[in-house]
Amino acid sequence: VFNIDQLLRTRRSIRDYSDTVPDDSKVKEIVASALHYPSPSGSHTVRFVRIKSPSITEKLKKEMEQKRDDLMEAASSLEKPKRIKNYIKAYWRYTEFMFGSPVLMAVSQKFPDSTFSGTLSKAGLLKENYDEIRNFNIGLGASLMAFQLKTHCEGLGSCILTAPLSFIGKDRLMDILGFEPNCFLTMGYPQSDEELQERHYDIKKYYREI
Numbered sequence: 001v002f003n004i005d006q007l008l009r010t011r012r013s014i015r016d017y018s019d020t021v022p023d024d025s026k027v028k029e030i031v032a033s034a035l036h037y038p039s040p041s042g043s044h045t046v047r048f049v050r051i052k053s054p055s056i057t058e059k060l061k062k063e064m065e066q067k068r069d070d071l072m073e074a075a076s077s078l079e080k081p082k083r084i085k086n087y088i089k090a091y092w093r094y095t096e097f098m099f100g101s102p103v104l105m106a107v108s109q110k111f112p113d114s115t116f117s118g119t120l121s122k123a124g125l126l127k128e129n130y131d132e133i134r135n136f137n138i139g140l141g142a143s144l145m146a147f148q149l150k151t152h153c154e155g156l157g158s159c160i161l162t163a164p165l166s167f168i169g170k171d172r173l174m175d176i177l178g179f180e181p182n183c184f185l186t187m188g189y190p191q192s193d194e195e196l197q198e199r200h201y202d203i204k205k206y207y208r209e210i
């Protein structure tokens with residue numbers, strides 16, 4: 001059992017999982033906890049979709065591999081291709097492990113029909129182009145953190161992924177999933193007991209008073 005500080009300080013993004021697939025009930029329990037997050041006007045926009053179908057996973061993988069190959073080829077014709085190619089390779093590594101993850105989810109948002117800022121904006125009362133998507137994304141982040149902390153509490157590990165979205169277009173995601181995810185989430189039992197590197201963040205850099 002962790003206290004909150006231990007929990008926050010020992011959470012890590014986990015990308016290497018054992019083959020053991022967590023029970024469905026455990027997965028649902030974690031999602032249920034991740035629903036307890038602050039959201040704009042209590043809108044609760046976040047939706048978790050577990051991808052269980054091997055054919056959907058395979059389609060996503062094929063599509064992303066194709067885009068990776070296309071990007072590598074396009075990069076080859078650049079004047080200095082090396083740096084960009086290494087970049088693509090690195091982000092492919094940050095993508096590829098999702099296909100071997102014991103649990104794979106896509107996380108999306110279902111926006112409400114009307115919002116406070118949207119209504120004001122449509123009525124012409126808000127002149128600035130108010131970015132209401134931002135509000136929902138703040139809620140999404142809060143939910144993902146709840147998901148990660150609950151996962152960690154249960155002795156499991158997880159990783160948020162947006163790199164895969166660079167390897168597939170929105171249209172293809174709609175075709176394959178039927179919705180457009182904001183990110184993917186992997187989850188499983190951590191494979192290696194790597195020694196935990198303590199991290200130090202200098203409060204002076206991140207906090208000030210005015």
Ligand SMILES: Cc1cc2nc3c(=O)[nH]c(=O)nc-3n(C[C@H](O)[C@H](O)[C@H](O)COP(=O)(O)O)c2cc1C
Pocket residue numbers: 011012013014015093094095159160161162163164
């Ligand atoms: C919005 C977002 C997108 C991320 N995308 C990826 C990703 O595509 N692939 C990946 O391996 N990690 C991804 N991460 C995890 C970060 O790399 C990780 O949080 C960061 O390196 C800090 O490590 P820690 O989570 O272990 O503290 C993402 C994290 C966030 C918040």
